[in-house]
Amino acid sequence: MMSILTGASSDNSAFELKGRSQKIMYLCIQQPDMPILIKQMREQLGNSPVFFNNTPVVVDLSAIYDSATPIDFGQLTNALIELGMVTIGVRGGNDVQQRSAQQASLHIFPLSGDETITPQAVPPLPSSPCAKIITETVRSGQRLAVKGDLIVLSSVNAGAEIVATGNIHIYGKLRGRALAGGADNQSARVFCLKFNPELIAIAGEYLVNDELPADAINKTCIIALQNDLLTVDPIGTFTS
Amino acid sequence: MAKIIVVTSGKGGVGKTTTSAAFAAALAMRGFKTVVMDFDVGLRNLDLIMGCERRVVYDLLNVIHGEGSLNQALIKDKRLDNLYILPASQTRDKDALTIDGVERILGELSERFDYIVCDSPAGIEKGAIAAMYFADEALIVTNPEVSSVRDSDRIIGMLSSKTRRAELDLEPVREHLIITRYDPRRVDNGDMLNADDVREILAIPFLGVVPESKSVLVASNSGVPVTLDDQNEAGDAYLDIADRFLGVERPHRFMQQAKKGIFSRIFGGSS
Numbered sequence A: 001m002m003s004i005l006t007g008a009s010s011d012n013s014a015f016e017l018k019g020r021s022q023k024i025m026y027l028c029i030q031q032p033d034m035p036i037l038i039k040q041m042r043e044q045l046g047n048s049p050v051f052f053n054n055t056p057v058v059v060d061l062s063a064i065y066d067s068a069t070p071i072d073f074g075q076l077t078n079a080l081i082e083l084g085m086v087t088i089g090v091r092g093g094n095d096v097q098q099r100s101a102q103q104a105s106l107h108i109f110p111l112s113g114d115e116t117i118t119p120q121a122v123p124p125l126p127s128s129p130c131a132k133i134i135t136e137t138v139r140s141g142q143r144l145a146v147k148g149d150l151i152v153l154s155s156v157n158a159g160a161e162i163v164a165t166g167n168i169h170i171y172g173k174l175r176g177r178a179l180a181g182g183a184d185n186q187s188a189r190v191f192c193l194k195f196n197p198e199l200i201a202i203a204g205e206y207l208v209n210d211e212l213p214a215d216a217i218n219k220t221c222i223i224a225l226q227n228d229l230l231t232v233d234p235i236g237t238f239t240s
Numbered sequence B: 001m002a003k004i005i006v007v008t009s010g011k012g013g014v015g016k017t018t019t020s021a022a023f024a025a026a027l028a029m030r031g032f033k034t035v036v037m038d039f040d041v042g043l044r045n046l047d048l049i050m051g052c053e054r055r056v057v058y059d060l061l062n063v064i065h066g067e068g069s070l071n072q073a074l075i076k077d078k079r080l081d082n083l084y085i086l087p088a089s090q091t092r093d094k095d096a097l098t099i100d101g102v103e104r105i106l107g108e109l110s111e112r113f114d115y116i117v118c119d120s121p122a123g124i125e126k127g128a129i130a131a132m133y134f135a136d137e138a139l140i141v142t143n144p145e146v147s148s149v150r151d152s153d154r155i156i157g158m159l160s161s162k163t164r165r166a167e168l169d170l171e172p173v174r175e176h177l178i179i180t181r182y183d184p185r186r187v188d189n190g191d192m193l194n195a196d197d198v199r200e201i202l203a204i205p206f207l208g209v210v211p212e213s214k215s216v217l218v219a220s221n222s223g224v225p226v227t228l229d230d231q232n233e234a235g236d237a238y239l240d241i242a243d244r245f246l247g248v249e250r251p252h253r254f255m256q257q258a259k260k261g262i263f264s265r266i267f268g269g270s271s
Helices: A034-045 A072-080 A095-103 B016-029 B046-050 B058-065 B099-110 B126-132 B146-159 B183-190 B194-201 B215-221 B233-245 B262-267
Strands: A002-006 A016-019 A025-026 A055-060 A085-091 A107-109 A132-134 A143-144 A148-153 A161-164 A170-172 A177-178 A192-195 A199-202 A205-208 A218-224 A229-239 B003-008 B034-038 B084-088 B115-119 B135-144 B172-182 B204-211
Touching: A016 B194, A025 A085, A034 A072, A055 B233, A072 A095, A132 B126, A148 A161, A170 A177, A177 A192, A199 A229, A199 B034, A205 A229, A205 B194, A229 B084, B003 B016, B003 B126, B003 B183, B016 B034, B016 B084, B016 B115, B016 B135, B016 B172, B034 B204, B046 B084, B058 B099, B058 B115, B099 B115, B099 B204, B115 B126, B126 B146, B135 B146, B146 B172, B172 B194, B194 B204, B204 B233, B215 B233
Parallel strands: A025 A055, A055 A085, A085 A107, A132 A148, A143 A161, A148 A170, A161 A177, A170 A192, A177 A199, B003 B115, B003 B135, B034 B084, B034 B115, B135 B172, B172 B204
Antiparallel strands: A002 A016, A192 A218, A199 A205, A218 A229
16 A cells, blocks of 8 residues: 555644555446346356455446447446445446436546547557677677677677676577676576576676586576575576 | 788787798698798797798888888798798887888788788787788687687687777678697597587687697797698698688598507507
């Protein structure tokens, strides 16, 4: 629970407004005939009264937008209460349906963007830079630092150092140093086909070769940071 | 226009000068007009290996600084018509090498020779950079041991960043690997790195191995490039290497232990 607003900054404030997410169910009505609807709901949902325990529900009228049949929202609300559901409003539907819902003291909720009857064009995804790809062997004395992910399609030799603020993938043998996640990206990982580094680090946590688990050496490994500790997981062997 | 070949390694004592002399002599034996140039200013050795130390009058730095002409500095080999030596200076240091001066001399040599073999000094400083800067091809000389391999790795990295071809974004320097002082028996014992391991780490085209051989020292001390010495395994290996460099296929030799015959097994002959 997260406090987002209070009436006053002092301790004796009269109220506190808290943001909290609560599951709401949508009851999507497929046909407007009330007796059939209520009968089916009782048959299918009445067997599990414990499952619904004053569960808030919004009645979705999108599927019967074109129907002229009037809907008795009072009758529907009562039937839902019997089944353990509290109707808090409706969404979708035409003007006549929404008006009669308001008369039954139900609120009108907007349809969320992805479910509109007339879908709007999906905005194009913002283009983000691709991971940097290195095809050449990274050799002793060379140092490579990139923002984001780094993919090396060959080996990183002893005495070389590669640094990335994101993940590092090495499709070859890692003999040098690899530092992923920059200074603070703890979710970064290192993926390596053959693992025998001088030093491996994620977000500043590092291990030198002597400290590596012996069973991981020269294996295909994924290196991650868990609870401030580097974990090295061999996922198989690399045969050249 | 001559092809400029740098012989380099990073580490000292791995056989750069022996390789430069043997390789240049092999190219000359194959009919190419070849000059071998010493870039090891202050630690001149190539003239000794080539056996021309008593004929040095002018050297590379004299020519760079206009104190003598290129013709005066070039020494013609007594054994091979196609082979010339350009010695380094023993009394100066490597700071006296200028890239402009080296370019001018290489330009002049280029018009007269088919191949220019540049014998690089050890290290990654000015002398080594000057030797590699204008290279078209590079022979990386490595011993089968970890420190030599790592230093060669460093040099290969520099070839792709510190040369004229890299700076002008031209076709990169073509690199070739030569593993010297290779002893298959010690490889089998686990004392030495396997050639395949070295090739895997350095990941450049492989020209071949040169076997560890006592006769290399003898040839060096008597001023004979090993390729000119008959009955020398190392010389045969260098000839194979030069042929492979020139595009001729040669089966790889000297990479396995010679199988002992029944007699040497019984009588304990040394292999």
